[in-house]
């Protein structure tokens with residue numbers, strides 16, 4: 012009586028061991044690990060999980076994920092709305108706007124525009140300048156000992172990214188911005204509405220604190236400053252033009268301070284440990300960076316426009332995105348929808364159900380990547396035939412796809428590739444270990460980690476011989492890799 016009815020054209024049904032609620036218990040306890048486990052057991056391109064009288068379609072095949080991302084009848088908007096109202100906590104007078112798809116489309120435009128073309132080059136130049144400043148502060152043969160490599164990278168990125176986004180008058184100091192992680196950990200719980208005031212008290216307080224600090228920035232129209240990124244400036248201007256008062260902007264623009272670091276920071280941490288724990292990998296990257304660096308007296312200028320084209324560094328970047336990204340896409344089926352797989356097989360998704368995918372299934376699928384799918388092996392990206400490249404790239408979804416493709420993907424790549432490139436060039440990094448990879452927090456896009464019994468240990472960062480006082484710079488004059496078209 013309670014279970015939903017099925018059309019034979021719908022994806023195969025996997026019944027839960029505990030009737031009605033078994034799947035939801037597994038999703039709550041195992042997060043994305045549950046979808047991996049189901050895929051290993053059943054190897055289905057797509058399946059249906061009944062939960063009470065609802066259906067969840069879990070999509071595993073790369074071609075079906077891509078079709079779902081392109082589909083106009085699988086909607087993300089309903090989740091965006093829920094996120095802003097219940098998780099970000101926009102003021103009630105603003106909340107009705109989030110139900111209007113036209114308004115959402117209008118205020119989304121500045122996101123992609125602010126992070127592509129000339130705006131991207133501007134923000135990249137500021138970001139890379141920030142990275143150079145951070146590294147130039149570490150001089151001399153002895154260098155520094157870093158007791159908390161995670162905290163060091165997190166704070167560094169926060170300083171660099173917040174400055175690049177909000178300009179010189181950036182209100183979010185590192186100390187304030189650290190609270191973002193308190194919020195980030197509990198997003199899923201707040202989104203589910205499971206007594207967040209009780210179970211996510213600290214997360215809600217962290218969110219409110221950041222919004223309070225952001226408020227004078229918008230109230231005093233500092234967002235209109237010339238050195239503020241087009242991303243922040245134009246988004247606030249578009250919202251004001253649609254009637255959002257300045258006093259509401261700190262809340263409705265809170266996602267800027269969060270989305271720019273929430274996936275970028277863990278990706279930076281995985282990139283750093285994956286590269287600097289492997290001397291042979293560092294050596295190959297160093298050779299590539301040297302080949303695009305001009306040394307004049309005591310200044311080494313890295314030509315970022317050419318750095319971004321270096322094959323091995325790029326292979327490492329793809330490999331890190333493949334291994335450590337496990338983001339989840341979630342869509343609401345607003346009309347009956349047919350998705351077609353690569354083999355032509357069609358599946359019917361019924362109106363009112365939820366469709367989701369977790370990209371780790373595709374990123375670690377041994378049918379696609381081979382028996383060493385769980386290993387860091389950048390070489391798998393080198394010397395590919397066009398058909399092999401198509402197959403591998405077609406199975407990668409680190410930044411989503413379709414209408415909601417991440418607009419910040421190029422900026423994230425610039426920060427991370429620029430940073431590890433410059434470190435490889437001018438520094439020796441010792442005692443780096445790679446933690447065990449875990450599933451992400453529910454709702455997060457990148458895997459968490461678990462250090463061994465001694466924790467991350469102490470990492471030493473010191474200048475290479477001959478580079479003790481060399482000033483590092485970046486040039487972006489040759490243009491910035493921009494795959495936004």
Ligand code: HEM
Pocket residue numbers: 087119122126270271272274275278336338339340341408409410411412414415416417418419420422423456
């Ligand atoms: C390695 C770093 C990053 C990863 C892995 C990542 C991943 C993603 C993914 C998977 C989505 C799509 C979600 C979906 O379709 O369900 C997304 C959307 C988004 N990302 Fe990123 N992101 C990263 C960095 C950034 C940065 C640096 C920014 C901003 C400066 C940013 C801003 C956004 C925004 C605004 C959206 C929403 C787009 C929309 O709904 O149309 N991201 N990101």
